[in-house]
Amino acid sequence: MALLEVRDLAVRFVRRGEPTVAAVDGVSFDVPAGRTVGLVGESGCGKSVTSLAVMGLLPRDGTEVSGSVVLDGTELLGLSRREWDRRRGSEMSMVFQDPLTSLNPVVPLGIQVSEVMERHRGMSRRVATREAESLLDRVGIPDPRRRLREYSHQLSGGMRQRALIAMALACRPRLLIADEPTTALDVTIQAQILSLLRELVAETGTALVLITHDLGVVAGMCDEVNVLYAGRIVECADRHALFAAPRHPYTAGLLESVPRLDTPRGQRLAPIAGSVEDNIPWSVGCAFSPRCASALPVCSERSPAVETVGPGRLLRCHNPLDTDVGNTESSHD
């Protein structure tokens, strides 16, 4: 049994006077202990909503969540707010995209870090502060004692994200969700933060769900990858298999739009044609079909079901790319 098991998770936003938005539409995935699982997809495909649903952080008004989220054998959906509060920060934590706005601007860093430990590990303020100092030190923040007294605007972007990671890992949660943890940072800092995450996760045995639209990040971090499109998982594979031979046309398109070391110089990167605006509803057919180069007539008539196409490999496509096509260029036009 995996540490986190998400089954048929669906999130719909229901607003009076507005059309219902099915942001997440039947997502299932597993996160085994100690592994790193990626959630990849374009902006708006439902990555953040999925993670917020797993954390129980979606607003209660106007959202309908269904399916099942099981953490370590316990069903989380339907827990009381107190039960959620007890688990969040101790058993499961989250790191967000923008470290600047994720810290409270008017409370010194030290109080924000120690607050978590006072809360979940029952430490006194003094003990928690001492612990916070060593925690900041461990995530590579120089002069931690001084930093504890500072406010978020006095820290650099990289330091802020280090501090947030420290807070998220302060109680050694079994699951950490990182939602685009490096998108707001510049490139050199990105690499540092990612290697810090990798180190800490390995050290503490925390399972990591890494959300990103950057396949470069996936290549460096993830064991397994789930590719999301319009609220559904369209392909799930081991990282090596996915990069070596993407089978879903959307995954292949994503890979082609990323610069690689072996891309010949001067060759233009190929972004996926069209935009999510062109999508058709999953209830009609394959949402990706208006943009898909491999689309068949059946694609816009019948919704493709998930199929297991190999060990640990899932696919949702009527006309997948061939396994032996290592480089996908030949399969297009």
Add this chain to the structure above:
Amino acid sequence: MLPGTRRGRRLDELAESTPTTTAGVSLAASAWRRLRRNPTFLVGAGIIAAFALLALVSPLLAAHDPALRLLEDQVSRADNRIPAPQPGFPLGGDQYGRPLLSRLLIGSQQTLLVALTATVLGLGGGLTLGILAGAFGGWVDTLVMRVVDVLLSVPSLLLAVSIGALFQQQSRFTVIIAVATVQIPVFGRLLRGTMLAQRASDHVLAARALGVPERSVVFRHMLPNALGPVVVQATLMLAVAIIDAAALSFLGLGSADTSTPEWGQMLGSAQDFFDTHPQLAFWPAGCIIVVALGFTLVGESLREALDPKKRR
């Protein structure tokens, strides 16, 4: 979202336009840098400082006891005579022969006291309502905001007069209560707006993701960040309080006991002498206007300094 009254909506807009801190202390620091060079702010701050100082040291400055009818022998009801300025009494006396300048000086104390107490009470009530509505949302929010909107839909002076008239016997205390009641919905609606903005903010979500309990989320993570616009509004409300208090006295809803002077009350009791002795109204009215202007100038320049759209 509640539709609310026009005033209510304006307060909501205000809640949105004034930053609930994003860069926190640096925001305060840069606002202060701009304020220091703003002549509007400096003039206003000067007036407030002078007023506060006056209220503090006026017992030393006043040459006479403001309650004593020292010039009573110069008062004549029959031929409408009131003591003129004379040596020792630069502004003359009032209709009872009490020293006008000493009354003005000492009056600053009561005026400051009334305005400050009323605003503190209004702030307290408004904060309570705003925290309730903004922190819990849902039906608590709807209920609280309905009450607030009803109060906001009545013109503020009319509301103050109605509350003041509810009391059997008017006193300085009833003036304070009436003025404070008018302020409660203003602060309440404003704070609700900024609290709701905080509720949707990243750092509150981040705190929740770490299991920070609701109480701490509200009081440590939401409230301190939501207070900025309220502080600005409080400065402006001090001016409103001074004017409202004066208006109540003027309409005969002030304290009947005139032995401790207060500007609004002095202005109110000068009504019968407007045509014959306008100086009795002129001095307290002038003081009220200048001090109210001081608070308004400071409040407006604070708001401007904190408005991200005006930042350069």
